[in-house]
Amino acid sequence: MPSFDIVSEIDMHEVTNAVDQARRELGNRWDFKNVEADIELDDQTITLSAEQEFQIEQLLEMLRMAFAKRDIDTRAIDDDGESKSGKLVKKHLKLRQGIETDQAKKIVKMIKEAKLKVQASIQGDKVRVTGKKRDDLQEAIAMLKGSDLDLPLQFNNFRD
Template sequence: MPSFDIVSEIDMHEVTNAVDQAKRELGNRWDFKNVEADIEQDDKGITLSAEQDFQLEQLQDILRMTFAKRNIDSRSLTENGDSKAGKLVKQHFTLRQGIETDMAKKIVKMIKDAKLKVQASIQGDKVRVTGKKRDDLQTAIALLRESELELPLQYNNFRD
């Protein structure tokens, strides 16, 4: 029986490259000369720090642009809020990987409501879709691509 998996994954190597590229661009920007501003990556996510709120917004734009250049979906960044530390304003983003249970349930319900001849099941942090015909699976992929979910999805492990 043909099947495929719906996952939400990020290539961490590309994220590291995007952060490095954003740091280089930050060093070249004339409006950030003599300004304490930085982009840091750790295991939990990415932290932006700047002296002013508008500079923080510019750092976000730089980061999102470099993500777009590296074909990383910026919807995978989840904002954790601002914090002030001395004279710096910091903002932390976590990188979302995997599909949470409530989002997986929403995806399964969306497929079932479309009355397609496929079965969707939640398996950990991914959703497996099986069906008798390959065309039905491709219809399910098209349905999910058209839907406006706030999570970037990839479709892999396609088997006949």
């Protein structure tokens, strides 16, 4: 019976490359000359630090552009709050991986409401979809790609 898995993963190697690329751009920008600003990557957290609030927004935009160039979905970035330490403002961004239980339930509900001839089941941090025909599975993929979920989805492990 054909099946596939719905997952939400990001390639950490590409994230590292995107952060490095944004850091290089930071060094080349004239509006950041003589400004204490940095982009750091720690495991699953990206920290933007600068002297002013508007500079943080510029750093975030540079990071999003670097993510886009590397084909990393920017919906994987989750705002984790701001902090001030001394003269620096820091913004913490968390990288989301895996599908949380409430999101997985929402995906299963969407598939059931679409009345497709497939079954969806939650398996840890992914959702497995099975059906009798490959065309039904492709309809489910198309429906999920067109949905307005605030989560980057990948479809892998397609078995016939």
